[in-house]
Amino acid sequence: MAESVPPIQKIRTLEVDRPRHVSGRQRKIEWTAYLFILPAFVILGVFHIFPVIYAIFISLESGPINKFSFVGLQNYSAALTNPVFWSSLGTTFVYALLTMPFTIVLGLFFAYLLFQGVRGQDKYRVAFFLPYVISTVGSSVVWAWIFDPSNGLANFILERFGVQPLRWLIEPTGIFQIFARQAGGSLPTWAQGPSVALIAIAIFTIWQSMGYDVVIFLAGLTNIPGELYEAARIDGANAAQLFRYITIPLLAPTTFFVIVISVIASLQSFNQIFAMNTAAAQTLGGPLESTNTLTVYMFNQLYTYSNYGYASTIAVLLSIVILAFTLINFKVLGRQTED
């Protein structure tokens, strides 16, 4: 191997000056290419592309697996008139709002601290990223125990601060309602806030995914030319100004990427909820359907009730929601990043 390297490099330097289009190689069609992409496309075609079309068909059908009957848009009208569908869509959004902003802000915060040229940057990064590597099932067991109502660490900390303990993963009541109750009052349903159980799962999710954002943001920050900071510092800019006028605009493409990915991931999230429900011995989506997101709702329809058509309908509707948000992101944020 070592012997063959020098001649190749020699040829390479010789050929640098040669105009590329002269070779003609670029325009020749190479039919063997189809053989190269065939294996990947067979797998992706059968298990990832065809199923999308098939899913739309199934969503128009009803009945047990061998005896599907065409029912048109009946599943869709059933879903759209079902209050459970709308409440789980609401739970999906609330869950996204509980996780995404915190994960992104914390991720950026720690990445920015690491970016200050601290010693041991690599070691910090390894620690931050660790939760992301661990299986959700595994870490959910630990977190369910942290949120244990009688012996958990979470309540231990709350008590230290003089706050009344919560029932966390088994508490379906809204957080504001809990506070109102403690003050001796009660709130109307719409003002009760997200359930404590959903908040507990959100805290777990933030813990799990923060490291991913730290890594992405740190990589983005490292790409910003250092001279820009130096020049601004010479002009007398302070730390806040550096962040506002250099970091934020130049980091915009990375932030955009993180937001797009996070929106998709949080609207799709299933594992965290499934694992935490299981670890706290709750029914899936419980307690009292307070953690019943669209994916959980869909999984229950599929796994527990074998409603294939209806489950597919929910999946298709969820994709439409995800697609819509991704398009909005590209339209609104994508344009801003280009400026």
Place this chain on the structure above:
Amino acid sequence: MNLNRDRVRNLFGRLLIHLVLLAGVIWSIFPFVWMVFTSLKSYVEAAASQSLLPTQWLFSNYLTAWNQVAVFPRYFANTIFIATSTVLGVLVTGTLAAYAFARMQFPGRDVLFMLLLSTMMVPFEVTLVPNFILMRYFGWINHYQALIIPWTASAFSVFLLRQFFRSIPLDLYDAAVLDGANHLQFLWSIVVPLSRPALITSALLTFLGSWNALMWPLLVTNTPQMRPIQVGIASFITDAGTQVQLLLAAVTISVVPVILLYLVLQRWFIEGIATVGIHGGS
């Protein structure tokens, strides 16, 4: 004077940054530390005491947990087999496709590449029902095929590898052709060795995804003999009941291989994620 004060302020600032970062580190790794310590406690202590360290270090908990889950070795064997086969599949299909997209000319190349990328945008949930029906149709339910074959190609890996292959100078190919090599020989003897970082990253991320997969294996397996470790742990949660120290011992056993792999190869994990992030962002 002034310089000295600046230095003190600088030092103080650095100290503060480290303190905040350390708080972040504790938040990130404390659950694991706490998991390991609790897994070594007695039942009574694990259930009632809030002290971090066990008064009595019961390493026997691990043996008990291992024996209580009779199929534990099977879970591990299944997971390792499934993850390794998936990684091999992804690398072979991914390398070939990525090479064609990066280096070859053929009609419909860009359209096919876009089609490939679009599969990354489709939520996994949409393909769940059809794939489940497909598995039943193929008779793959509760067989390894169902756990492996649908995942042996990944658009993400094709994309990652293609980006990397494109950075290999075209002139290397000219040189190889002069030496009489064809595409496959060039790919195998030049491109693959040069692309080791991208291949390792791709392999690691696939392995991790396979090791940690939950929803799909849950759906397509129905006996403990066929289950991978995650589904096994999920069902052990119910079996272990209130024996939290045994449960945490079992979880520790299930995460140790991944933590070791991560600590040894962390650079590939992190650099890979970072690279993909940057590519996607620009």
